[in-house]
Structure formats: C-alpha cells, structure tokens
Amino acid sequence: MIKRKPHWLKSNKLGARKSGMIRSKMHKYHLHTVCESAKCPNQGECFERGTATFMILGEICTRNCTFCAVRKDKKNIKPPAPDEPKNIALVARELNLKHIVITTVTRDDLPDGGANQFAETISEIRKICEQKPTIEVLISDLQGKNENLEIIFKAKPDVINHNLETVPRLYPKVRPMANYQRSLKVLQTAQEAGFLTKSGIMLGLGEKKEEVLELMADLRNVKTKVMTIGQYMQPSKDHFPVVEYVHPEVFSKYRKIGLKMGFKLLESAPLVRSSYHAEKVRPLIEKS
Numbered sequence: 121m122i123k124r125k126p127h128w129l130k131s132n133k134l135g136a137r138k139s140g141m142i143r144s145k146m147h148k149y150h151l152h153t154v155c156e157s158a159k160c161p162n163q164g165e166c167f168e169r170g171t172a173t174f175m176i177l178g179e180i181c182t183r184n185c186t187f188c189a190v191r192k193d194k195k196n197i198k199p200p201a202p203d204e205p206k207n208i209a210l211v212a213r214e215l216n217l218k219h220i221v222i223t224t225v226t227r228d229d230l231p232d233g234g235a236n237q238f239a240e241t242i243s244e245i246r247k248i249c250e251q252k253p254t255i256e257v258l259i260s261d262l263q264g265k266n267e268n269l270e271i272i273f274k275a276k277p278d279v280i281n282h283n284l285e286t287v288p289r290l291y292p293k294v295r296p297m298a299n300y301q302r303s304l305k306v307l308q309t310a311q312e313a314g315f316l317t318k319s320g321i322m323l324g325l326g327e328k329k330e331e332v333l334e335l336m337a338d339l340r341n342v343k344t345k346v347m348t349i350g351q352y353m354q355p356s357k358d359h360f361p362v363v364e365y366v367h368p369e370v371f372s373k374y375r376k377i378g379l380k381m382g383f384k385l386l387e388s389a390p391l392v393r394s395s396y397h398a399e400k401v402r403p404l405i406e407k408s
C-alpha cells in the first residue's frame with residue numbers, strides 16, 4: 121500500500137500544452153525522456169523553461185535500484201541507436217533549448233558503459249545547435265573506469281552530474297549494485313579534470329538528518345558545487361516503500377545549511393528532481 125501523499129506534493133500543471141508538443145516531437149525522433157519514464161511531476165514546467173532531459177541508450181537498465189521505475193528486463197536490452205545523437209541535436213535545435221540535460225540508464229553490458237554515445241551526442245549538439253546551448257550530462261558511475269570517464273571528459277560537456285541518490289547506510293536496500301565511495305570518486309575525478317560537478321539525493325527513504333549532513337560534507341570535500349534534494353515518490357507498490365513525506369521546511373533548512381557549506385547552487389524542495397531548474401547553472405558555467 122503506497123502512503124497517502126500530503127498536499128504539498130501535488131504536481132503543478134504548468135506547461136501542459138507545451139509538454140504535449142514536446143512529447144510528440146520526441147516520439148517523432150524515437151527519443152526517450154527520463155521525464156516520462158521516471159514519471160517526473162515537473163515535466164510541463166521544465167519544458168516551459170526551455171529545458172528538457174533526454175535519456176540515451178534505451179529504456180532498459182542493467183541495474184536494479186529498488187526506488188526506480190525504469191525497466192529492468194535485460195533480455196530485451198538493445199545496442200545503442202546510431203541515429204540517436206543526431207536526433208537529439210535536431211530536436212534540441214527545433215525546440216531552441218538553452219540548457220540540455222542528457223541522462224542514461226546504466227549500461228554495464230557495454231565495454232564503454234555508454235560513454236561514446238554521450239560523446240557523440242555532445243558533439244552533434246555542438247555541431248547542429250546554433251543557439252549554443254549549455255550541456256549537462258547525468259552519468260552512471262561507469263563502473264568507476266577512468267578510461268570511460270575520459271571519453272566523456274574529451275567531449276567537454278559543461279556540467280557533469282552523478283547522483284548519490286541516498287545515504288551510504290541505505291545503499292544495500294536502495295541501490296544494491298552501486299557503491300557510495302565509487303560514486304564520490306567519479307565526482308572527484310570529474311572536478312579534478314576541471315568540470316563543474318553536481319549531484320542529487322532523495323529524502324524519505326529512512327535517512328537520518330546527521331547522515332544527510334555527512335553526505336553533503338562528503339560532496340563538498342570533493343568540491344561539488346551544485347546539488348539537488350527532492351522527495352522520494354514510490355512509483356508502485358512493488359518499489360521501495362516511502363518511509364516519510366518530508367516537510368518543505370526541512371528541505372529549506374538543508375538548503376540554508378548547504379549554501380553555508382559552500383554549495384553555489386542548491387535546489388531543495390519536495391518536487392525537486394535532478395534536472396529541475398537545471399538551466400540555473402548557466403551563470404556558474406560562464407564563471408568556471
């Protein structure tokens with residue numbers, strides 16, 4: 121039985137008209153958005169703000185995070201689509217997007233973990249989009265293989281995002297195939313390579329306040345400047361149960377504390393997701 125949602129989790133209907141138009145364009149080019157597959161409550165608003173998140177490398181993941189709605193039937197997994205990078209660039213140009221987020225399922229089945237598909241997508245966008253959008257990549261941990269991270273670094277995205285999702289104590293139940301230290305290492309390696317880095321977590325999975333503050337300190341220790349904190353919402357009764365709907369005041373407290381810790385941009389509220397208001401990072405890109 122899924123816990124009843126409090127009033128502050130009602131998603132806004134902003135941009136419903138525009139999101140319909142965008143959905144039809146995505147489907148015309150056989151593209152996926154994580155917005156749809158993860159049932160994100162902010163779809164309309166993001167599209168209205170000229171931001172969209174493209175999901176590359178298909179809809180089937182090789183991992184089994186218990187909070188995630190993405191499909192996991194590996195036997196139906198497909199090789200990377202050769203025309204996907206160009207199609208994303210064409211849609212981004214048609215929609216005149218200013219900030220593009222490219223995310224992915226985790227493809228442990230591919231030797232490069234999907235890094236080349238990211239690189240090609242970035243270079244197609246740079247080639248085709250005259251509006252010169254900024255590009256944020258939300259990557260998996262690429263199994264911590266530096267040679268695969270290097271492929272993405274060479275393509276020079278503007279922001280490298282990798283989510284910690286939750287506190288280390290909950291990893292065995294929530295992200296059993298991930299590793300907290302490995303994920304921190306991915307962010308550290310990207311930052312040391314000169315990239316603006318970003319990470320995100322969900323609340324409401326049973327984490328304690330001290331654990332969240334420790335995680336935020338870990339992110340600052342690897343010089344992560346951008347963070348998102350949102351409420352976990354159980355996709356179905358078969359997913360990890362919501363332990364708590366955290367009050368909006370708690371989110372604002374974490375934001376205040378985080379900005380004091382040195383985060384330059386910290387979006388923290390129940391409906392926040394990794395790419396929510398992602399375009400707000402643009403001034404930081406210009407500065408970095």
Ligand code: SF4
Nearest residue numbers: 181183185188225226
């Ligand atoms: S790795 Fe990402 S896409 Fe795959 S199950 Fe976990 S959260 Fe979902």
